[in-house]
Amino acid sequence: xxxxxxxxxxxxxxxxxxxxxxxxxxxxxxxxxxxxxxxxxxxxxxxxxxxxxxxxxxxxxxxxxxxxxxxxxxxxxxxxxxxxxxxxxxxxxxxxxxxxxxxxxxxxxxxxxxxxxxxxxxxxxxxxxxxxxxxxxxxxxxxxxxxxxxxxxxxxxxxxxxxxxxxxxxxxxxxxxxxxxxxxxxxxxxxxxxxxxxxxxxxxxxxxxxxxxxxxxxxxxxxxxxxxxxxxxxxxxxxxxxxxxxxxxxxxxxxxxxxxxxxxxxxxxxxxxxxxxxxxxxxxxxxxxxxxxxxxxxxxxxxxxxxxxxxxxxxxxx
Amino acid sequence: xxxxxxxxxxxxxxxxxxxxxxxxxxxxxxxxxxxxxxxxxxxxxxxxxxxxxxxxxxxxxxxxxxxxxxxxxxxxxxxxxxxxxxxxxxxxxxxxxxxxxxxxxxxxxxxxxxxxxxxxxxxxxxxxxxxxxxxxxxxxxxxxxxxxxxxxxxxxxxxxxxxxxxxxxxxxxxxxxxxxxxxxxxxxxxxxxxxxxxxxxxxxxxxxxxxxxxxxxxxxxxxxxxxxxxxxxxxxxxxxxxxxxxxxxxxxxxxxxxxxxxxxxxxxxxxxxxxxxxxxxxxxxxxxxxxxxxxxxxxxxxxxxxxxxxxxxxxxxx
Numbered sequence: 001x002x003x004x005x006x007x008x009x010x011x012x013x014x015x016x017x018x019x020x021x022x023x024x025x026x027x028x029x030x031x032x033x034x035x036x037x038x039x040x041x042x043x044x045x046x047x048x049x050x051x052x053x054x055x056x057x058x059x060x061x062x063x064x065x066x067x068x069x070x071x072x073x074x075x076x077x078x079x080x081x082x083x084x085x086x087x088x089x090x091x092x093x094x095x096x097x098x099x100x101x102x103x104x105x106x107x108x109x110x111x112x113x114x115x116x117x118x119x120x121x122x123x124x125x126x127x128x129x130x131x132x133x134x135x136x137x138x139x140x141x142x143x144x145x146x147x148x149x150x151x152x153x154x155x156x157x158x159x160x161x162x163x164x165x166x167x168x169x170x171x172x173x174x175x176x177x178x179x180x181x182x183x184x185x186x187x188x189x190x191x192x193x194x195x196x197x198x199x200x201x202x203x204x205x206x207x208x209x210x211x212x213x214x215x216x217x218x219x220x221x222x223x224x225x226x227x228x229x230x231x232x233x234x235x236x237x238x239x240x241x242x243x244x245x246x247x248x249x250x251x252x253x254x255x256x257x258x259x260x261x262x263x264x265x266x267x268x269x270x271x272x273x274x275x276x277x278x279x280x281x282x283x284x285x286x287x288x289x290x291x292x293x294x295x296x297x298x299x300x301x302x303x304x305x306x307x308x309x310x311x312x313x314x315x316x317x318x
Numbered sequence: 319x320x321x322x323x324x325x326x327x328x329x330x331x332x333x334x335x336x337x338x339x340x341x342x343x344x345x346x347x348x349x350x351x352x353x354x355x356x357x358x359x360x361x362x363x364x365x366x367x368x369x370x371x372x373x374x375x376x377x378x379x380x381x382x383x384x385x386x387x388x389x390x391x392x393x394x395x396x397x398x399x400x401x402x403x404x405x406x407x408x409x410x411x412x413x414x415x416x417x418x419x420x421x422x423x424x425x426x427x428x429x430x431x432x433x434x435x436x437x438x439x440x441x442x443x444x445x446x447x448x449x450x451x452x453x454x455x456x457x458x459x460x461x462x463x464x465x466x467x468x469x470x471x472x473x474x475x476x477x478x479x480x481x482x483x484x485x486x487x488x489x490x491x492x493x494x495x496x497x498x499x500x501x502x503x504x505x506x507x508x509x510x511x512x513x514x515x516x517x518x519x520x521x522x523x524x525x526x527x528x529x530x531x532x533x534x535x536x537x538x539x540x541x542x543x544x545x546x547x548x549x550x551x552x553x554x555x556x557x558x559x560x561x562x563x564x565x566x567x568x569x570x571x572x573x574x575x576x577x578x579x580x581x582x583x584x585x586x587x588x589x590x591x592x593x594x595x596x597x598x599x600x601x602x603x604x605x606x607x608x609x610x611x612x613x614x615x616x617x618x619x620x621x622x623x624x625x626x627x628x629x630x631x632x633x634x635x636x
Contacts, residue, residue: 212530213630225629232623301619305550311543312531 011076011098017139019082024061029182034065041068043142053147075100081107085284092121111284115158127160130192132199136266148264152185156192197241202256205233207270208306218265236300243298280314329394329416335457337400342379347500352383359386361460371465393418399425403602410439424449429602433476445478448510450517454584466582470503474510515559520574523551525588526624536583554618561616598632
């Protein structure tokens with residue numbers, strides 16, 4: 001159905017901040033993008049999507065190819081999964097319904113082993129890839145997204161019918177080129193697990209501390225104690241990654257730390273989840289990295305302490 | 319002036335929850351007790367002191383020998399210091415003004431090295447002792463104290479003119495006997511520093527977590543994550559004490575953990591300080607134990623992480 005030259009059909013599974021932002025960018029770049037929504041379906045079908053971006057200005061998409069049911073979507077070549085890790089198992093039926101045979105499923109979620117949780121529910125014929133989004137974006141209201149800074153998506157192959165590194169990297173490049181065609185930085189990553197650990201160097205300190213201390217990145221980067229704690233947590237992630245066989249690039253933690261100092265005040269996604277009394281993504285961002293490091297003989301005591309406090313908070317909050 | 323048989327004159331420096339409770343108990347037992355107050359002087363001089371105790375019922379003391387200035391107090395044989403560690407330096411002039419020559423100064427504060435902070439401001443002629451209060455008590459309002467449970471005070475000698483262990487232990491016994499005469503459990507401790515570390519096994523987890531998680535002891539003891547974190551923090555205190563040469567009694571952490579499970583829901587003093595926007599006692603309860611352990615080559619990463627979060631919170635709060 002889809003020729004070599006024609007643009008792929010893209011489905012967005014979970015049109016929150018991440019799915020909405022990248023879907024809108026791809027649609028505005030001329031891709032055929034279809035959005036699956038739940039509670040916000042009527043609002044987006046009526047009024048479209050809007051991104052207020054500090055980088056790109058105000059961007060709108062109206063009309064939106066919006067769907068309340070995956071069964072109504074056309075067969076998609078690429079499916080971008082932007083929903084929370086806390087609902088991964090429930091996503092599989094929607095992905096299967098919207099995927100054409102041999103489709104590529106790209107999981108735009110944070111945390112470790114998030115593809116594994118999904119893989120067991122998907123047929124072997126589907127390619128599964130992971131995307132690490134380095135972006136400051138949050139949902140403002142139904143179909144309304146604020147984009148504060150950054151935007152890169154780094155893509156890696158997880159599992160599926162691609163045989164051999166060359167075939168896998170070709171698919172990864174194909175995914176990265178979609179984003180680049182939409183003006184978004186995107187790198188092909190040879191090692192997805194390594195890329196996920198790299199992203200955790202940021203997520204583990206900032207997501208948790210934003211909830212625990214009720215603070216965005218600016219106050220966290222302005223206080224001597226929280227700075228020292230962030231650096232110690234980052235060092236533990238690097239240590240855990242190393243124990244699991246993933247050496248971080250040189251001075252990678254320092255790079256993220258300095259980058260965060262230059263960012264506008266940003267409230268990570270976990271804070272928004274907390275604020276809206278949604279379950280926190282503790283399993284993917286904390287429990288699995290802790291378990292992986294422990295299995296490799298590496299204790300991460302500060303991360304474990306942070307994880308325990310967040311477990312308490314999460315249980316009280318939801 | 320004071321004969322061997324006559325009862326000692328007791329001064330209370332800082333009539334908050336601790337000073338007020340023990341002072342009232344000693345006065346009701348027939349001791350000659352004088353209370354130094356600041357902002358609550360008029361209220362207590364007019365209406366007296368009241369302790370609503372779950373153990374002893376409602377206890378009152380009226381009239382109270384109350385003073386707004388230490389210079390107006392009679393020369394005291396024993397001075398009980400119940401003020402916060404955050405104001406220790408400023409207490410010395412009041413202690414000196416109220417102390418008769420050779421008086422015993424008993425510091426009823428939490429944390430490590432709290433006597434050291436005071437010692438440098440006191441003349442060599444004064445005995446300095448430390449008291450560890452195992453009690454659930456808080457200030458309800460001016461001159462009004464709620465006592466929920468427990469009450470023991472364990473006493474040890476810090477420094478002063480007493481020569482030799484026998485002379486020191488005689489003074490420690492004298493202090494302990496004051497409390498016992500007022501119906502309060504009190505043990506003489508041969509090693510004050512060891513006793514202070516023992517108390518930290520409780521204070522370090524519960525004080526900090528009550529502020530960080532906004533929870534009293536009952537919810538903290540009901541949640542699997544906070545229980546695991548409390549146990550891990552307690553284990554680190556025991557480890558730090560050991561590194562500093564103080565072996566805790568066998569299963570001491572388990573004893574405190576189980577004791578706390580049986581307590582009524584208790585909000586530690588640090589939570590009340592936080593709530594009333596007073597500075598938190600982070601120096602005495604966290605920074606000094608961490609520094610002492612570190613100097614002995616022992617890292618306490620979970621305690622350090624907790625301390626960092628509290629530093630951030632304290633700076634935002636006051």
